[in-house]
Amino acid sequence: MTTALPLKETLAAREAQVYRTFDHLHTHPETSWNEWETTRYLAERMRALGLRVTTFDDCTGLVAEWGEGKPVVGLRTDIDALWQEVDGVWRANHSCGHDAHMTIVLEAVETLIASGYQPQGTVKILFQPAEEKGEGALKLVEKGVVDDIDFLYGVHLRPIQEMAAGEAGPAIYNGAAMFMTGEITGVSAHGARPHLGVNAIEVAGAILNGLGQVHTNPMVPATVKMTMLQAGGDSYNIIPDKARFALDLRAQTNHAMEELTARVRQVIDGAAAMFGADISVTTGSQMVAAEVDEEARRLMEQAIVDVLGAEHLRPAPVSPGAEDFHFYTVQRPHIKATMLALGCDLTPGLHHPHMRFDRTALLAGAEILARVVVRTFAHLHGEQST
CATH class of the missing domain: 3.40.630.10 (Zn peptidases)
Known part of the structure; x- marks a missing residue:
């Protein structure tokens, strides 16, 4: 005692x-x-x-x-x-x-x-x-x-x-949390000839739209959102070839985070293939779930x-x-x-x-x-x- x-x-x-x-x-x-x-x-x-x-x-x-x-x-x-x-x-x-x-x-x-x-x-x-x-x-x-x-x-x-x-x-x-940053490399072109370029903003838009179609088990909270996007310059008649973006991923379990991360990478790879762009992705800070x-x-x-x-x-x-x-x-x-x-x-x-x-x-x-x-x-x- x-x-x-x-x-x-x-x-x-x-x-x-x-x-x-x-x-x-x-x-x-x-x-x-x-x-x-x-x-x-x-x-x-x-x-x-x-x-x-x-x-x-x-x-x-x-x-x-x-x-x-x-x-x-x-x-x-x-x-x-x-x-x-x-x-x-x-x-x-x-x-x-x-x-x-x-x-x-x-x-x-x-x-x-x-x-x-x-x-x-x-x-x-x-x-x-x-x-x-x-x-x-x-x-x-x-x-x-x-x-x-x-x-x-x-x-x-x-x-x-x-x-x-x-x-x-x-x-x-x-919950678990993760940050991703990415850089899109397309092809710059004249605004009058978009068919000669790969617009990095359009690639980013495809990623954003694709993230909205990411579905994981609805019984386990999980979410991904684009929290930063930078592209283009002061000359508005240039198709931009560079864009930078950041993603915030959240999931209530570590297993759900693994699934969410895999789906997000599929979206990014799909956008790169669809437009013929190069997208480099870096995983930043991350936290595991309890x-x-x-x-x-x-x-x-x-x-x-x-x-x-x-x-x-x-x-x-x-x-x-x-x-x-x-x-x-x-x-x-x-x-x-x-x-x-x-x-x-x-x-x-x-x-x-x-x-x-x-x-x-x-x-x-x-x-x-x-x-x-x-x-x-x-x-x-x-x-x-x-």
Whole structure:
């Protein structure tokens, strides 16, 4: 039997510190791969707790470890901000909640330590850079820092359209996303003699029309749309031979994304063959869909009930938004993982330059993550957690 821990009381006593942590992180945003000061601040906080800290010479982010040996339970937070226009000024801005996620993970660890908890194994905390570029999780996988993790938990604030303050879900079923860019090469000609040219705009139009005929399983959401098209110049009597385009692909499952990608490539190849054009396509950033482990999901569900009560447990939201957290489980299938979906009355929406949320959710989120760590170690050692 795991000794009961005064997590709620400890958090209540630390409430002012929780808000100070958030205020600092919120007012010091840094964009993807530029989070050097954020990394320094987080490393200092972790070292002050006596944790072992690993930073990297070639990139931002860090890993902190507490305890020894197996099993290993991980907590992950993203640390980067968006680059966007806020009141007419372009700047780094925490409008996706990463400042909140960092605060919640920091305070979950500090609360466990302040409560006297000793893990029967290792707690590994991943402060991951570059989530907004979809590259940070893959970088940490490449560095091998997740290879020994058995269970991994993350957190993401949810918009009010999904969940209200005081509510939470035990997983987030994010979809897969992919960007493609293409360059069309046709043949330039005089506008009076179009039969002598290959109009790159007409080729792009054929691609656009073809995308509208792409049909996948209607039971699994999937969509593709052209989001950028550039062609032609200032001389309007020239048949343009060059065009550039971009595509945004979304699918709710990884299998559906594979099918969608294959269909899109068929459309592009067909347009090239029909017009006799050359089309080069490059796959850009991509995110995989969620692969949620049911064991981790159940443990998170129990932690939510511990903190908020069964009446405030909500179903795991299904979101078309992407999240690179899921690369951990796709790249390392032995990791059992899920993300806490945290309700917080978030408005007007994620990525809005003036995103706001109920900050008391920071306390609930920190306690939930602290309790899921305790529950997971107890589960792995065949104990009951309280």
